[in-house]
Amino acid sequence: MSTQAQHSKFIQGATGDWEIIVGLEVHAQVTSRSKLFSGASTAFGAPPNSHVSLVDAAMPGMLPVINAECVAQAVRTGLGLKAKINLRSTFDRKNYFYPDLPQGYQISQYKSPIVGEGEIQVDLTPDHSIKVGIERLHLEQDAGKSLHDQSPTMSFVDLNRSGVALMEIVSRPDMRSADEAKAYVTKLRTILRYIGSCDGDMDKGNLRADVNVSVRRPGAPLGTRCEIKNVNSIRFIGQAIDVEARRQVAIIEDGGSIDQETRLFDPARGETRSLRSKEEAHDYRYFPDPDLLPLEFDAAFVAELEAHLPELPDAKKARFMADYGLSAYDSGILVAEKETADYYESAVSHGGVQRDAKAVANWIMGDLSAYANTQGLSVAQTEIDASSIATLVDLIGEGVISGKIAKDVLAIIIAEDRSADPRAIVETRGLKQVTDxxxxxxxxxxxxxxxxxxxxxxxxxxxxxxxxxxxxxxxxxxxxxxxxxxxxxxxxxxx
Amino acid sequence: MSVDQATVRRIAYLARIAVTDEEVPHLEGEINAILSFVEALGAVDVAGVEPMTSVIPMKLPLRADVVTDGEIESLVLANAPLAEDDFFLVPKVIE
Structure with missing residues (x-):
């Protein structure tokens, strides 16, 4: 990277440049039918306290039994992050008091996580990418949910989410701007969705991030960091980093110093504020969970999971560039959602014929995406069959219709009949190009x-x-x- | 290892157990007695010894990912001092 490009990432304070240092702890809800240590359902949106077993409610004498699929999902994800898989890991209790944590502790993996160091390649522009180190991935329980707005004096507690499996994915402090952090979360989400280990649905809280931010003079030692808890959209992650970095710079430039603390991002006010008062400083008193033996599996188990991993986004992007002659930019857009990539491939080779790959890409990224966006859908959800896009490209290629008419045909398909054959529309409506x-x-x-x-x-x-x-x-x-x-x-x- | 009265108060606070000032000196003595009793273990040289997690050789049992439990709201809420619309009710915990 050029010095110029690096320089542009700094924030300008009153006394000179500051560099932002960001590390992220992403909490990703594991896709599984039942919870990490109980047989209660993980399905979203159920009536309060219906998806709760006596284990999740922490009734005395109940014992946790681990869900094999959650273990497999964590290993798959570790493989997708090119990370070291630990054949032996252990569970610890993280003790803290909160009404939506009936056990009084969260079962987590503190000392020996299931997944160790890995790495993600994050594309910032088609020709510039950074590597973000993964420090670890561990399995832990989610807490319940508290509603504070139902009564002036009481909080309402729903334990449906209590005990659902989470993967906490901890990055190295390798990001230097809000944009890099946003690109990292976007890429991580794409990888999780490809693997199928987390649906990445941030609206439902299935993917959320704790954001660690500090600032320093370029090249100086790391500053004191603040942790912004539970940010639940990629846009908010970016905003939180920017406002928090500016807050820290203002304090330091005024001669103050940063207290290491947990903060909350308030998107409505565009500010972060201190979340926990000092006397409540973290003291989780971790110790090994006596109810759970170490989690052990062999290399064959890992190899079996690896053999069934789908093609991951980086590999798919490289293949799209090599096989279809697409640019890095086009390939990057098409592979961002696995369903869109699949849609693209089925359009390109519909009917067993290989058609103009760039033309198909343009249709999907252009008119079809434009329509999908207006409906808040993904390309694959538009119900417009990939074969229709293939046929439109064929009709143009054969000189039957112009590109302009093809756009009209697509508009007719969208407005009138999603399953209509473009060739039939051209025929019945007399849209054939006049070459006479x-x-x-x-x-x-x-x-x-x-x-x-x-x-x-x-x-x-x-x-x-x-x-x-x-x-x-x-x-x-x-x-x-x-x-x-x-x-x-x-x-x-x-x- | 021993604890002082400030640590006793802190431990009680973290566990949300109400401890009166009169109880603190007594608890300090009790906790320190337990700690010194356990400290006898410090005499054993455990360098290079793997922590034992089970008396008999056992592997962590795993279960299949099947929904086998839940849908027992009334049982889950049976002991709750206060509940409404199948929610637990607790004194407001947000500032």
Whole structure:
């Protein structure tokens, strides 16, 4: 990276430049049917306290039994992060008091996590990426949910989420700006969704982040960090980092110092504020959970999971570039959601024929995405079959319709019938491109005859030819082949 | 290792156990008695010894990812001093 590019990431204080240092702890809800240590359901949106077993409610004498699928999901994720898988890990109790934590402790992995060091490649632009180190990934229990707005004097507690498996994925402090942190979370989310170990649904709280922010003079030792808890959207992660970094710079430049503390981001006010008073400083008194033996598995178990991992985003992107000749930018967009990548591939090779890969990419990233965005859907959710996109590209390639008409055909499909065959629409509505030179010639002649003044101008200034092309297209209802019209006009006007 | 009265108060606070000033000296003595009793273990040289997690050789049992429990709101809430609409009710815990 150039010095210039590095410099642009610094924030300007009153006394000079400051560098932002960001590390993230992402909590990702493991996709599983039942909880980490009990047989209660993990399904979202159930009536209060219905998905709760006596284990989750921490009734005396209940014992945790670990869910094998949650273990497998953690290992798969570790493999996706190119991380060291620990064949032996242990569970500890993290003790703290809160009404939505009936056990009085969270079962977590403090000393020996299931996954060790790894790395994610984060693309910031098509030709610039950074590597963000992963320090560890461990399994732990989620807490319940408290509602504070139901009564002036009471909090309402729902334990449905209590005991659901989480993966806490801890990054190294390798990010230097809000944009890098946002790109990291986006990439991590993509990897989790590819693997199927977390659905990444931030609206439901299934992926949330604790953001560690500190500032320093460029090249100086690390400053004191503050942890912003539980930020639940990628946009808010970016905003929280920016406002927190500015807050810290202002304090230091005023001669103050930063207290290491936990803070909360308030998006409505655009500020962070201290979350816990001093006397409540963390003291989790971790100790090994006597109810759980060490979690051990062998290399064959890991190899079996690895053998069934899907193609991951980096590999898919490289393959799209190599196989389809797409740019890094296009490939990056198409592979961001696995379903979109699958949609693309099924359109490109629909009917067993390989068609213009770039044209298919343009349709999906252009008109189809534009429509999907207006509906708040992903491309794959639009119910427009990939074969329709394939057929549109074929019709243009065969010279049956122009690109302009193809857009109209797609609009008809969207408005009238998602399952309609584009070829049939072109046929029944008479949208076929006119390539018959006789018909084009009479249209061209008519326009020339009607506009003698423009003809004189166009001969003097050939760029005006475009106006004539437009008029002919209009008079033919857009069905004339634009290239044929252009050629004929040039010949007739002698330009 | 021993604790002082400030540590006793802190431990009680972290566990949310109400301890009166009169009780603190007594608890300090009790905790320190337990700690010195356990300290006898310090005489054993355990360098290089793996912590024992089970008296008999056992592996951590795993269960299949199947929903086998839950849907027992009335049992879960049976001992709650206060409940409403199947929520536990507790004194407000937010500032």
């Amino acid at each position: 030179t006789g018909a084009i010639e009479s249209a061209v002649d008519a326009i020339i005859a009607a506009n003698p003044d423009k003809v004189a101008q166009a001969i003097a200034k050939p760029t005006l030819l475009g106006w004539f092309v437009g008029q002919v297209m209009k008079s033919t209802g857009g069905k004339a082949n634009p290239q044929a019209v252009n050629d004929m006009l040039k010949r007739k006007l002698g330009v």
